[in-house]
Amino acid sequence: MANTVQIKRHSSNxxxxxxxxxxxxxxALNQAGKxxxxxxxxxxxxxxxxxxxxxxLTAGNGISKSAASSNSNNNAQTLAVDLTDSNIFASTSxxxxxxxxxxxxxxxxxxxxxxTGGVVTAxxxxxAITAAKIADDAIGxxxxxxxxxxxxxxxxxxxxxxxxAGDAVTGDKIANDAVDSEHFAxxxxxxxxxxxxxxxxxxxxxxxxxxxxxxxxxxxxxxxxLTVNGTTTTVNSTTVTLDDPIFTLGGDSAPGSDDxxxxxxxxxxxxxxxxxxxxxxxxxxxGKFTFIADASNSSEVFSGSxxxxxxxxxxxxxxxxxxxxxxTY
Numbered sequence: 001m002a003n004t005v006q007i008k009r010h011s012s013n014x015x016x017x018x019x020x021x022x023x024x025x026x027x028a029l030n031q032a033g034k035x036x037x038x039x040x041x042x043x044x045x046x047x048x049x050x051x052x053x054x055x056x057l058t059a060g061n062g063i064s065k066s067a068a069s070s071n072s073n074n075n076a077q078t079l080a081v082d083l084t085d086s087n088i089f090a091s092t093s094x095x096x097x098x099x100x101x102x103x104x105x106x107x108x109x110x111x112x113x114x115x116t117g118g119v120v121t122a123x124x125x126x127x128a129i130t131a132a133k134i135a136d137d138a139i140g141x142x143x144x145x146x147x148x149x150x151x152x153x154x155x156x157x158x159x160x161x162x163x164x165a166g167d168a169v170t171g172d173k174i175a176n177d178a179v180d181s182e183h184f185a186x187x188x189x190x191x192x193x194x195x196x197x198x199x200x201x202x203x204x205x206x207x208x209x210x211x212x213x214x215x216x217x218x219x220x221x222x223x224x225x226l227t228v229n230g231t232t233t234t235v236n237s238t239t240v241t242l243d244d245p246i247f248t249l250g251g252d253s254a255p256g257s258d259d260x261x262x263x264x265x266x267x268x269x270x271x272x273x274x275x276x277x278x279x280x281x282x283x284x285x286x287g288k289f290t291f292i293a294d295a296s297n298s299s300e301v302f303s304g305s306x307x308x309x310x311x312x313x314x315x316x317x318x319x320x321x322x323x324x325x326x327x328t329y
Contacts (some may be wrong), residue, residue: 007029008022023039024041026039055077062082064079064081105118137166140165141168144168149179266278278293278294293305
């Protein structure tokens with residue numbers, strides 16, 4: 001004969017109450033409440049722990065719960081989304097259910113798209129359309145009303161030449177003083193767009209820095225000081241006039257150490273049969289003023305035989321290593 005094991009249960013089938021105490025691992029059944037309990041050890045004592053069922057689920061915002069069966073012995077529950085609960089509507093700070101205006105959007109098979117013509121002018125924020133949003137050559141003159149383009153309507157750098165159809169922007173499309181420097185894309189104005197004699201001194205900002213090379217085919221006058229920061233300065237001029245009576249060579253400040261370089265003038269000439277380089281100046285290694293007619297320059301250190309010189313009267317404090325030739329008669 002088969003054995004039957006019954007777990008602990010409430011003595012009354014009509015009383016919905018939890019057992020007072022249970023041993024660890026011991027089960028108990030409350031028949032009225034249809035609840036199962038188990039004794040659970042929590043390190044210091046044994047507590048009665050209710051094993052939840054579907055009936056114990058709590059419906060949150062936007063969720064409704066109802067018995068799935070009319071049978072009182074069946075704990076099954078049906079959960080449904082309540083689309084009318086405002087607590088689950090989407091907001092700017094929370095995800096949720098959102099509705100879309102049929103004036104602007106199409107919805108098909110759960111996919112939301114912007115309908116053709118769904119975005120109108122009133123729905124576009126100021127400065128919202130940048131260059132990246134406009135297809136090349138998309139805007140022609142027929143799309144722009146007279147005087148419609150004012151400075152406030154153009155985002156900084158938003159309109160470059162690639163976005164405009166050829167000859168689309170004419171003078172009558174631009175309001176007076178509407179376009180200033182911040183609305184031109186870098187490099188968008190080249191020589192052919194500037195009429196002759198239109199760039200005057202008043203149009204050039206002070207302390208302007210020009211990137212790259214700069215040249216002039218006419219006269220060039222500097223009214224203030226001229227500073228050249230570079231590696232090589234070349235002056236291709238047949239006549240050079242300087243008001244400064246003193247030349248400073250070797251830097252614009254006192255040197256901190258000996259660079260072992262000579263100081264002076266290197267010059268080029270031709271003997272009639274060969275090109276030569278000459279030097280006269282201070283020989284750093286000898287510590288003397290030197291003239292070399294046929295010189296070699298190695299990293300600003302000159303070498304070669306001392307050249308001949310012609311002087312009038314010479315005044316000196318000493319004469320060393322010289323040959324005095326009295327000549328013949």
